[in-house]
Amino acid sequence: MRLFAMAQPLSGTLAESYLRGRGITSAALAGTESLRYHKRCFYRVGPDAPHETWPALIAAVTDLNGTITGVHRTWLDPAGFDPIRLGKAPVETPRRALGHLLGHAVRFGPTTGIEVLAAGEGIETMLSLRSALPAMPIAAALSAGHLTAILLPAGLRRLYIARDADLAGDRAATSLSECAQAAGIEAITLTPTLSDFNDDLRVLGLAELRANLRMQLAPQDVARLMMPG
Known part of the structure; x- marks a missing residue:
């Protein structure tokens, strides 16, 4: 535009x-x-x-x-x-x-030919996730309502849903997880320690954010998507 x-x-x-x-x-x-x-x-x-x-x-x-x-x-x-x-x-x-926002997103990293994707709401939230997972393809849907309707790329095998810790975030994560699983995509919800992943990054620091995410990622994704530390 x-x-x-x-x-x-x-x-x-x-x-x-x-x-x-x-x-x-x-x-x-x-x-x-x-x-x-x-x-x-x-x-x-x-x-x-x-x-x-x-x-x-x-x-x-x-x-x-x-x-x-x-x-x-x-x-x-x-x-x-x-x-x-x-x-x-x-x-x-x-x-x-x-x-036209419905189904679309602000995207960081590759959008095609990917098997793993992390999707969430805000730009700052998802860039915080990218700070700890620089190799992870990222999509920011901009709101909980739009997150439930995000279109997923063909060939995707695993979707990480970076939820915000509120009622709208819970509902969006549940809805998107159900849609992904119905399409044969493994869905894993990532939960912040505080209200969202940007709060985690700002208040707790990058090392604490990485430690929290490491416990929630599929083991095969830790080494290839997470920065050392």
Whole structure:
């Protein structure tokens, strides 16, 4: 979509600083062409409100063929990261998506010819998982409702569902697990120690996140998908 095309690469931008402030590692951000930065992204509270402009992290929502079907915007505070808003702009709804989202996702890593995939809700949550599992193909569906409807690639053998620790996350994980198993795909739910995997990364640290995930992964995936440590 045009907004994504108008944005600039992530490296060296406020958007990269925002993600690093959320604890995301440089390894997790390597090869994340689905993420870009817009210096002056339009924002308004409602249809009758005046336009504002804020810097924003722009994420491409794609189908299984890599075609962009929508974009997700996270408006950022130009003053930088803070412990209250965690770097998001001081606006009513700092996250919004537009376009065709159902079934699609923000994707990191290969999308075709893969046997293992991790899927979850938020971009930051899934980049946190990628920080510990840099070789794991990742899909962020953006919400619990969209996670239940995510389309899975042909040939997938094992799906890791990175649930958020709330009621909506429980329901989404259960629903997606049932759909995957009905399609003959092994489904394994990954559970955070705190409310989500980004909280685990920020509060508990990468070593603790890795230790938690190591206990939940299939043994054959630990060595090939998890960074040493």
